[in-house]
Amino acid sequence: MGLSSMESAEHDTGLTVEFLLGTAHVSRKTAEAVYDTILKVEPDAVVVELCR
Structure with a gap:
């Protein structure tokens, strides 16, 4: 999966x-896609929105 197969925006x-x-x-599928994207992009920081 990864960036190409999930909804994303780049700025x-x-x-x-x-x-x-x-x-x-x-969704386990989108969790795996985020993980794959982080490995591919190698960002300096990751920000996560948590919902209650």
């Missing part, structure tokens, strides 16, 4: 590149 400010990945909170 390049010239100084940073930001990726926003749309996921389903209870």
Whole structure:
């Protein structure tokens, strides 16, 4: 899976590149896609929104 097969947006400010990945909170498939994307992109930081 990864970036090419899930809903995503890329924003390049010239100084940073930001990726926003749309996921389903209870989906193992999207969790694996996020994991694969992190391995591929090798970001300096990862931000996660947690829902209650």
